[in-house]
Amino acid sequence: xxxxxxxxxxxQLSLRGLAKRFDGKAVLSDIQLDIHDGEFITLLxxxxxGKTTLLRMLxxxxxxxxGSIRLDGADIVGLPPNHRPLNTVFQNYALFxxxxxxxxxxxGLRMERCPAAEIxxxxxxxxxxxxxxxxxxxxPHQLSGGQQQRVAIARAVIKRPRVLLLxxxxxxxxxxxxxxxxxxxxxxxxxxxxxxxxxxxDQEEALSMSDRVVVLNQGQIEQLGTPREVYERPAxxxxxxxxxEANLLPGEIAGVADDGRVQVDVMGQRMLLRRPFFxxxxxxxxxxxxxxxxxxxxxxxxxxxxxxxxERSYKGSTLDAVVRLDAGPxxxxxxxxxxDYPDFDHRRGEPVTVTWxxxxxxxxxxxxxxx
Amino acid sequence: xSRWLLRGYLAxxxxxxxxxxxxxxxxxxxxxxxxxxxxxxxxRWFEALFNNRSLMDAAxxxxxxxxxxxxxxxxxxxxxxxxLQRYRxxxxxxxxxxxxxxxxxxEIVMAISLLAxxxxxxxxxxxxxxxxxxxxxxxPFVVITVYxxxxxxxxxxxxxxxxxxxxxxxxxxxxxxxxxxxxxxxxWLLGFTLSLDDVVVSTFMTGxxxxxxxxxxxxxxxxxxxxxxxxxxxxxxxxxLISLMLxxxxxxxxxx
Numbered sequence: 030x031x032x033x034x035x036x037x038x039x040x041q042l043s044l045r046g047l048a049k050r051f052d053g054k055a056v057l058s059d060i061q062l063d064i065h066d067g068e069f070i071t072l073l074x075x076x077x078x079g080k081t082t083l084l085r086m087l088x089x090x091x092x093x094x095x096g097s098i099r100l101d102g103a104d105i106v107g108l109p110p111n112h113r114p115l116n117t118v119f120q121n122y123a124l125f126x127x128x129x130x131x132x133x134x135x136x137g138l139r140m141e142r143c144p145a146a147e148i149x150x151x152x153x154x155x156x157x158x159x160x161x162x163x164x165x166x167x168x169p170h171q172l173s174g175g176q177q178q179r180v181a182i183a184r185a186v187i188k189r190p191r192v193l194l195l196x197x198x199x200x201x202x203x204x205x206x207x208x209x210x211x212x213x214x215x216x217x218x219x220x221x222x223x224x225x226x227x228x229x230x231d232q233e234e235a236l237s238m239s240d241r242v243v244v245l246n247q248g249q250i251e252q253l254g255t256p257r258e259v260y261e262r263p264a265x266x267x268x269x270x271x272x273x274e275a276n277l278l279p280g281e282i283a284g285v286a287d288d289g290r291v292q293v294d295v296m297g298q299r300m301l302l303r304r305p306f307f308x309x310x311x312x313x314x315x316x317x318x319x320x321x322x323x324x325x326x327x328x329x330x331x332x333x334x335x336x337x338x339x340e341r342s343y344k345g346s347t348l349d350a351v352v353r354l355d356a357g358p359x360x361x362x363x364x365x366x367x368x369d370y371p372d373f374d375h376r377r378g379e380p381v382t383v384t385w386x387x388x389x390x391x392x393x394x395x396x397x398x399x400x
Numbered sequence: 401x402s403r404w405l406l407r408g409y410l411a412x413x414x415x416x417x418x419x420x421x422x423x424x425x426x427x428x429x430x431x432x433x434x435x436x437x438x439x440x441x442x443x444r445w446f447e448a449l450f451n452n453r454s455l456m457d458a459a460x461x462x463x464x465x466x467x468x469x470x471x472x473x474x475x476x477x478x479x480x481x482x483x484l485q486r487y488r489x490x491x492x493x494x495x496x497x498x499x500x501x502x503x504x505x506x507e508i509v510m511a512i513s514l515l516a517x518x519x520x521x522x523x524x525x526x527x528x529x530x531x532x533x534x535x536x537x538x539x540p541f542v543v544i545t546v547y548x549x550x551x552x553x554x555x556x557x558x559x560x561x562x563x564x565x566x567x568x569x570x571x572x573x574x575x576x577x578x579x580x581x582x583x584x585x586x587x588w589l590l591g592f593t594l595s596l597d598d599v600v601v602s603t604f605m606t607g608x609x610x611x612x613x614x615x616x617x618x619x620x621x622x623x624x625x626x627x628x629x630x631x632x633x634x635x636x637x638x639x640x641l642i643s644l645m646l647x648x649x650x651x652x653x654x655x656x
Binding site: 088089090109110111115116117119120121123124125126127136137140141184185188 | 554556557559560561562563564565566567570574575578579
């Protein structure tokens with residue numbers, strides 16, 4: 030293979046060594062990130078992890094203390110926000126309250142001194158795209174939350190930005206509307222082919238919408254990968270806990286097999302588990318990550334980890350159970366209805382055994398354990 | 401029983417507030433020169449007022465001074481308030497504190513220190529010295545009024561405008577000003593009234609060529625109460641009532 034064949038297309042946005050401190054406290058440090066044209070990338074993390082600061086740097090509202098931001102090869106760090114070909118959908122929308130919906134959407138074009146006739150056709154097009162054509166003459170406060178949200182999107186994409194930045198745009202909406210808007214956003218992104226950089230603290234939203242997810246913690250990138258990688262193969266305990274529900278069983282490496290699989294002592298039982306992504310050494314403490322849907326509950330006479338059902342809750346498509354293991358932690362199991370098992374339901378207090386689908390486990394070095 | 405007491409008390413308060421004004425207006429139309437007896441309705445004091453050149457000049461001077469003071473103070477004060485609200489810079493707290501010092505310090509102290517300053521600079525006392533002095537003592541009030549309105553202002557609106565391609569100036573013109581102009585209007589009116597009826601600072605700042613209304617009235621009243629002053633008072637009352645109603649009308653229309 031030649032170099033040309035293996036070379037990836039050069040990234041549209043390239044962040045190198047970005048760092049920012051507020052009052053001496055590091056908010057972001059050494060951020061390296063490439064974002065490709067047309068990609069839906071999500072910055073995910075708990076509040077205070079630096080995701081919003083990173084977005085504001087891209088928009089031009091914050092200046093990094095170190096590092097560079099390249100857009101199509103050109104450094105844009107020194108450019109003021111009004112000269113960057115990126116637009117933002119703000120948290121709580123920041124619609125201009127003294128302007129109508131039409132004027133809000135037209136604002137960006139007006140600042141460009143676009144001819145009035147062109148403004149009219151483009152705004153009408155945009156309003157049609159977000160299904161708000163009849164609301165053009167309304168003021169923002171006369172619209173519902175979801176409608177305001179769509180105005181904010183229309184206003185931000187009308188200038189055909191190279192990249193659209195979205196700062197927790199759905200956090201103010203109720204659950205059902207949020208689901209609808211997620212689909213709506215994906216549709217708009219497909220139609221326009223614009224790169225989306227999306228900030229959220231909602232891991233479910235991140236997983237369902239993104240091409241790639243950047244998990245941030247304390248100003249650093251913990252993991253960068255597809256939603257599937259981040260969920261199934263987290264790079265750290267932090268990611269495992271933050272993304273999705275996690276059962277983490279304590280274990281200790283007993284030996285390493287020739288094929289890379291490891292013998293692990295898990296709560297008094299020795300098990301042969303899949304090859305870890307890190308070099309394992311005997312005696313090392315590990316955590317075994319199992320998602321609730323990986324767990325299987327059996328009757329007390331089957332093999333597995335014995336425990337008792339503590340809570341049982343019906344979730345419509347699944348039945349969730351909290352099981353207190355005799356050997357230690359509470360685990361969450363989530364089982365789909367299966368017509369082959371009519372006696373599927375377990376009563377509270379009933380003794381059960383817990384197992385999981387072999388090789389669905391994921392091993393992580395135990396960062397919590399003393400070294 | 402207590403209800404009647406409460407009503408009576410309220411009536412007394414309002415009587416004390418409005419009786420002097422009522423007396424002034426009534427006697428502006430009194431045909432009798434004496435301030436103690438009613439001699440029938442007449443416009444003669446208004447006529448006398450309009451024929452009194454020196455009083456009319458002083459009134460025009462005062463209106464000009466008040467309008468200039470209000471306008472300049474509004475501009476400087478708004479920019480100051482915007483700076484204080486939006487930016488973080490060294491010495492911001494000190495600057496804010498100094499505004500309060502100016503507001504709290506006795507007017508006479510400010511008058512004397514300004515006089516000393518202008519004499520030191522060799523400035524001729526007159527319109528310019530009055531204007532500078534009036535701007536100085538009006539500024540803190542305007543800054544605080546506009547600042548209060550700005551505190552409730554969502555800075556993300558300014559960011560949204562910048563993000564959509566507006567320069568600093570365009571942002572100010574298209575987003576900030578249309579949203580905070582009621583505060584600017586309030587600031588202007590405040591500056592106007594403060595300047596119009598100021599006596600203490602004006603006494604020290606005025607020159608021989610530029611007489612202002614409050615000082616003129618003061619010197620007239622020292623000789624004896626002239627019904628022309630009542631007529632003037634009635635006119636000024638009418639003017640302030642009209643402006644009050646106008647600002648109320650504008651503000652309520654904006655809200656709906």
